[in-house]
Amino acid sequence: MRSPIVRWPALTLSLALALAGCAKGTGGGPPAAQQASRYDPAATFTGTLTVMGFGGDDEIGATRLAKAKAALGGADVKLVEGDLDIQQFLSSVAAGDPPDLVYANRDQIGTFASRGAIVPLTACVKGEGIDTSMYDENALAQVTFGGEVWAVPEFNQVQIVMADAGLLRQAGLTVADVNGSDWAKITEAAKKLVKAPGGKLRVIGFDSKLPEFLPLWAKANGADLLSPDGRTARLNSPQVVEALEFAVGIYAAQGGFAKVKAVRDAADFFGKGNQFAEHELGAMPMEQWYVNVLNDVSPEAPLAFDAFRTPRGEPLAYSSGSAWAIPKGAGNAAAACRFAKTMTLVDTWTAAAQARLDKRKGEGKPFTGVLTGNVRADKEIRKMVTSGGEPWDSGVKAFYEANEHTFSLPANPADKEFKDAWQGAVNRVLNGQDQPRQALDRAQRDAQAALDKAWAWWTKRTG
Template sequence: MKHRIARATAVTAVAALALTACSAPAADTDAGDDGAPKGEVTLWMYPVIRDEAASKDFWEAAEADYEKEFPDVDLTIELQTFDKRDEQISAALAANSGPDIVLITPDQAATYLNVGGLLPVDDAIEDERDAFFPATLEAATFEDELYGVPLFQNVFTTAYNKTVFDDAGLELPTTWDEIRDAAPVLADSGIAAMDYLGTPEQTLNLSFYPFLWQAGGTVFSDDGTEIAFDSKEGVEALEFLVDLQKEGGLPADAATQSVGIEGSPLAAGTVGIRPTTQPSELAQMRAALGEENVVVGPPLEGETQATYGNPGLLSLTSINKSENRAAASSVLTFLTSKDFQTDLNAAAGNFPSRTDVEIAGPEADRAAYEAALKVANPGEPNPAARQVMAVLAPYIQSALRGDLSAKDALEKAAEEAQAVLDRS
């Protein structure tokens, strides 16, 4: 999907002037006599590598390796924290002072592009576009231009407590119909067929939206101007969950269930399927249930197969000056190359955004996550994406509690969400 976004018609005067002033085309003064890029580039990097000391060492080495290859460029990688990231980046854009490149998510890209805060980066991967998973590029493509180069992916797939299915004499279900069939059999033994994390703390990208996509639905219309989750497909997705709840196929507290695995019904062995699982959660599941009892499978399938996979995007901000444009482009190319992604994914435990980088981990897990990467949906980038989630989540809870029908819940949510979208 080539995303379209409605451009903001008004921003603060300071931001408007700043962003307009720094979005001019690149000048021809950003290369040395030998054609090599030159200049200064600042990158804001966030905690991709969880261990703080290891992160510091890794990115210092990255700086050194890059500058060895491009000695006329002074690269500074500043390590930031996730705390108040949106506010930090927005303030930098408004002040026209801060990073040339920043690590962001697709929905953030939509937001910052909406106020003129990003510049296109197609040139950075001009010769290697085909090496990237298409969905990772689509996530950062707006109005047919690329506004972020995918550095890595977080991807989620299905994990099973194999024991509960073996004990019930059932095969591991991979489709909605198979889950429907398994649910009453497992419920007779006090087992919920599938987990669902209904707490508002959980992003809908990891709770309701994968089922919406599996039904063939979307959150927004193709042009991003209309709410679409109240479609026939959306109702089918929510009814699937509501029907499971009624049959004991979801935990009793699914509408409010928290995110953590420790202390959850899943860890207690009373749930069969976790539909969106990342590798770090696999380790927790195996610690709780036993290594041999946890199996990883491909994403679930309704009308289609889909899961959530969120690329981390290196985006070029409007702060970048034209004299440093070629240098910034070379940084983007270097940090998203095959060799660098191989090193980063080994250090961070994420997944590559490139098809030519091998996925690490046990062979069975690797095969399942490779399948997931091929059908990963990066979410639906829109400046109002997070506000729309905040409107929709309580209505999903109402349907799961039986307070509203699936259709009524989505229609009421869509009316409120459309007002939010119109304002944005």
């Protein structure tokens, strides 16, 4: 299952005004705590619940949506579908006409909270009796700061290594040469796998997936980009610099990032002409949901899978995903809380998995599982996985192993600014504007300034 990708548009003047409006509308700080008495697990709801950023257009989403609607006891649900439009969302909050519930990436929750655009869910959790122990610890931590939970975790995403087994075999390699356990071997494998006749890149040997996966390479090298309390940037530590140098060097060994990106962007990523089916990619780390995509569109492609591993051979994954948050000023917050709770319950997830399983059986294909932010649901869903033979069984094994060895970046009130800083640094290096150390030194200054400002503001407003 591919969870929706939520993108930040360019910070135009209108968005800047919307942000300012949000801050002004909440007195420049977090909204006041709500009363648990507002929430009653026995209550039924009427009227309309407006949900922004969620589609429910496949069997996983549709099954869960039906259960959430039924749990409301009568209220209509209006979906504002498509990727979350951040400008539209913040503008609606500033105008006093927000949706009742918003579906966002977990790494956006801290910024939304600091802008006063969403409310803390402490009362929601208590009043609806939500058992937060069912949620993945990293997923829950990513939406918790200032002593309060700000969102309900939903899908979970982790990375595994995916490779073209045919290309590996032709080059005398195995997946162990590209799984991260030996960085020197990855570099050599990339050189052996790459094909660039006449200087024109045709086959990417290894894609280190920058800029998105810098946190993964850094963590594998023993470094965190951010301190556990979310207050101190660590972007220019020697280990992070080394990780960036390595991951960028992979591209340099293949003719440079521009050539790799051109081949990457031209691929039919979700179709039958994907890079593995067309033998245009040796290996890469990638989110686990892509196993299901590949099995669906190119089941005969020769593939090999393994967990991404540290140089010590230990499995590792950078956990990210989606979450449900209630906007400030939501007219039907109690119904929104019930909806978010129901969408993430064990029974809801297993019903959705059964719907996927039934569909896959009808198509004569295996059910490769679904990763959620609910550890109990994951345990039950794993029992439902069906064998597809190799390499698919190895793919499923790899992503469940990865899911047991995850980390995430701590929540903080400058989530967006922090992410912009490190991704901007990586992009400057990829574009040839800066060297890794220079780029990360600048990112460190920018990120720390943003963190200091946001935390000072947060502390002042929360007393």
